[in-house]
Amino acid sequence: MFIDKDPSLSTYWRAIVLLGNNVASYKFALAKTLLEVQADSTLIRMEDLALPFALNVAQHLEHNDKQVTSKSSKFLDYCRQYNSEQIAQDELRAQAIKLGFVNVIDAFHKVSGNEVPRFFEDKRKDEKGIILTDNFYQLLKSSQSSNFGYEVESRWRLWETAISLGISPNLIQVNADIESNELFVHNPEARRISISSSRDALNGYQKGSCFYCSKDILIEQGYENSCDVDHFFPHKLKSSGIMNVDQVWNLVLACKECNRGEGGKFERIAHLDFLYALNDRNNYYVESHHPLRETIVNQTGRTESDRKAFLQSMYNGAVEAIPSKEKWKPRLRKELRE
Numbered sequence: 412m413f414i415d416k417d418p419s420l421s422t423y424w425r426a427i428v429l430l431g432n433n434v435a436s437y438k439f440a441l442a443k444t445l446l447e448v449q450a451d452s453t454l455i456r457m458e459d460l461a462l463p464f465a466l467n468v469a470q471h472l473e474h475n476d477k478q479v480t481s482k483s484s485k486f487l488d489y490c491r492q493y494n495s496e497q498i499a500q501d502e503l504r505a506q507a508i509k510l511g512f513v514n515v516i517d518a519f520h521k522v523s524g525n526e527v528p529r530f531f532e533d534k535r536k537d538e539k540g541i542i543l544t545d546n547f548y549q550l551l552k553s554s555q556s557s558n559f560g561y562e563v564e565s566r567w568r569l570w571e572t573a574i575s576l577g578i579s580p581n582l583i584q585v586n587a588d589i590e591s592n593e594l595f596v597h598n599p600e601a602r603r604i605s606i607s608s609s610r611d612a613l614n615g616y617q618k619g620s621c622f623y624c625s626k627d628i629l630i631e632q633g634y635e636n637s638c639d640v641d642h643f644f645p646h647k648l649k650s651s652g653i654m655n656v657d658q659v660w661n662l663v664l665a666c667k668e669c670n671r672g673e674g675g676k677f678e679r680i681a682h683l684d685f686l687y688a689l690n691d692r693n694n695y696y697v698e699s700h701h702p703l704r705e706t707i708v709n710q711t712g713r714t715e716s717d718r719k720a721f722l723q724s725m726y727n728g729a730v731e732a733i734p735s736k737e738k739w740k741p742r743l744r745k746e747l748r749e
């Protein structure tokens with residue numbers, strides 16, 4: 412049996428702070444503000460949230476003037492004016508209420524396309540504020556809670572440094588070259604590494620069907636149903652140091668629908684059913700004396716139980732690193748296992 416592991420609240424919180432493609436530092440500012448604000452009720456009104464939030468942003472602007480990936484931001488301009496004493500706190504608060512929360516409250520709980528358990532509810536319409544949930548109070552009680560403030564701060568600094576140098580904070584991610592129909596990755600030296608050369612070998616087991624939904628796929632590229640090489644454990648985990656995701660044991664062939672875009676797997680963790688399927692697939696390579704046999708044995712273990720333990724530990728590590736409430740499944744799929 413494989414075990415479907417659920418991440419803890421502190422893991423969800425860290426995922427919010429550590430993951431995702433931020434276009435502005437407001438998520439860090441909100442996380443920091445929530446940890447700092449000593450609310451005497453679960454409701455925090457926007458007028459009470461706005462000033463500490465804006466002051467956190469203003470303080471960071473003093474160190475690093477780049478706080479959004481876009482060229483300009485009206486809200487940041489008001490924070491700068493506050494720093495240079497052109498406007499007072501009341502004005503900063505008013506502008507923060509108006510301009511500071513445009514996306515951050517909506518997007519706060521979204522991690523890699525998934526909604527994680529909520530630390531607050533958005534009640535701006537009815538109550539002119541947000542309501543802290545039980546999750547938030549539980550989080551503060553966790554043994555890790557004293558670290559959260561430092562973690563937000565250090566992640567924020569790293570992020571602003573990266574964007575001011577023009578480097579992606581998530582340096583290592585899967586890229587799709589639509590023209591050559593190829594997925595590739597960048598290694599730490601920023602060199603492009605193709606991961607699409609294993610198609611022929613992988614197809615031996617899958618026999619022309621998508622690993623996830625069983626739809627017919629073509630190895631030959633350039634057709635509507637041409638396949639993609641998919642990382643079972645998302646490529647994103649490469650930077651986590653948990654595993655080498657570019658190895659054969661972790662690569663499967665998937666239809667475009669399962670691999671990419673809306674409803675696609677992309678950076679998510681697949682449902683446990685597919686871990687069984689991956690285990691079966693790897694065992695097949697070993698037992699059938701497939702050309703990839705030695706590779707799989709070297710990468711995952713000599714015995715069946717070694718290989719199973721290997722996959723379980725990868726799964727646990729992946730769930731910790733990319734937490735989400737729901738594991739990914741294709742919309743239409745064959746029945747795999749009960």
Ligand SMILES: [Zn+2]
Pocket residue numbers: 621622623624625626665666667668669670741
């Ligand atoms: Zn599919």
